């Protein structure tokens with residue numbers, strides 16, 4: 001007879017060591033990416049600060065006070081999305097604006113709009129993903145607004161596709177809304193949780209973006225929170241299961257199953273575009289910060305300062321989602337068919353529970369889905385640091401070319 005107690009202890013021990021391995025992997029895994037993206041011989045050695053910048057892991061660090069921030073306001077920038085215009089909706093505190101990301105081994109230079117525009121002259125940058133991707137694009141528009149405002153060159157008025165033109169620099173900025181990165185459709189606008197029920201075709205491209213990237217120089221992909229919604233999963237045209245769909249006799253599959261396949265399919269689509277010669281970035285998972293309940297059960301984000309790195313651990317769903325993105329990124333990077341780059345914002349983002357709109361993304365009496373928004377980011381706000389990271393990565397690209 002086996003002793004159940006011993007078995008439990010052994011199982012816990014196995015689980016624990018697995019978790020520890022995963023946590024230490026996060027730090028280790030970051031390393032090779034940066035080494036890959038950096039070719040020491042191609043950097044001008046006379047400029048020491050640039051060398052430090054190039055070898056430094058910009059994705060692990062701390063938030064430190066920034067007396068110069070913010071770099072724009074809702075008066076100087078009109079591109080702030082309504083639900084992220086926190087000052088307009090009377091957010092009472094402003095300390096959350098006064099922090100900057102400080103990597104462990106170096107300084108991340110402040111975003112330099114003139115330099116950014118010179119680097120992307122004649123080029124196209126496209127964000128593909130959900131509203132957090134749009135949030136990042138609007139942060140970039142606001143940061144660039146010191147130098148130039150774009151004109152809206154979108155062919156249609158809907159919010160699925162936006163195109164902005166910077167005429168002085170012949171720079172084009174695009175946003176393709178594709179929250180699952182895959183072909184999908186809404187099967188029921190209500191569904192079991194009143195957040196819709198979706199059909200996800202796990203092995204099919206979302207051609208609304210995949211067929212429009214050939215001339216894109218910087219493609220920035222993201223997939224985050226939509227995978228938590230109820231959905232029916234299809235492969236090879238047939239139902240393979242679902243996530244919380246409440247349909248009789250359908251196998252319940254974990255969101256991780258769909259999330260991993262979404263990356264595989266999206267990455268395969270990019271690899272398959274023969275004429276696409278740009279750099280493709282995966283912007284890694286952006287943790288949300290609901291506390292005291294789920295998003296639809298009164299959860300909120302009321303903290304007023306960043307965490308220090310030892311105060312927050314990447315765990316649970318955040319860790320799973322992050323690792324899935326990272327693993328699939330590793331795999332596609334290894335194939336080496338396109339220039340794959342990692343925009344690893346997860347740790348910096350995890351440390352900013354104070355940067356979300358919470359209830360300051362709308363008037364108190366307004367009926368909005370995300371009443372306490374702990375998913376998106378106030379503008380200005382922590383997400384502006386993603387532009388600094390992106391600028392750093394683009395600079396590395398330029399040094400290599």
Ligand SMILES: *[C@@H]1O[C@H](CO)[C@@H](O)[C@H](O)[C@H]1NC(C)=O
Nearest residue numbers: 036038039040041042043400
């Ligand atoms: C680094 O750059 C040099 C010169 O441009 C090139 O010869 C070399 O192959 C590159 N190395 C790697 C690992 O890309």
Ligand SMILES: *[C@@H]1O[C@H](CO)[C@@H](O)[C@H](O)[C@H]1NC(C)=O
Nearest residue numbers: 044046047048049050051109
């Ligand atoms: C070194 O890099 C800094 C920051 O990009 C720049 O301001 C400076 O002019 C560079 N110095 C030289 C000698 O290239």
Ligand SMILES: *[C@@H]1O[C@H](CO)[C@@H](O)[C@H](O)[C@H]1NC(C)=O
Nearest residue numbers: 073074075085087088089090
């Ligand atoms: C900007 O924020 C202020 C509060 O700081 C608010 O009174 C104003 O309406 C906002 N303006 C716009 C254009 O959002």
Ligand SMILES: *[C@@H]1O[C@H](CO)[C@@H](O)[C@H](O)[C@H]1NC(C)=O
Nearest residue numbers: 118119120121122123169170
């Ligand atoms: C941008 O394109 C114009 C016209 O094709 C060309 O004259 C110019 O050199 C290009 N600039 C850069 C930085 O590629």
Ligand SMILES: *[C@@H]1O[C@H](CO)[C@@H](O)[C@H](O)[C@H]1NC(C)=O
Nearest residue numbers: 121122123124169170171215
């Ligand atoms: C703008 O950039 C494109 C390449 O993206 C180039 O073909 C075109 O000539 C440029 N136009 C001008 C006016 O520089």
Ligand SMILES: *[C@@H]1O[C@H](CO)[C@@H](O)[C@H](O)[C@H]1NC(C)=O
Nearest residue numbers: 239246247248249250251252
């Ligand atoms: C579900 O499966 C059970 C057992 O296999 C079967 O009796 C039942 O008819 C099925 N229901 C539907 C709606 O297919």
Ligand SMILES: *[C@@H]1O[C@H](CO)[C@@H](O)[C@H](O)[C@H]1NC(C)=O
Nearest residue numbers: 190194364365366367368369
């Ligand atoms: C909010 O909107 C939902 C769905 O649109 C509706 O069912 C509900 O009654 C509304 N609540 C209020 C207070 O207007």
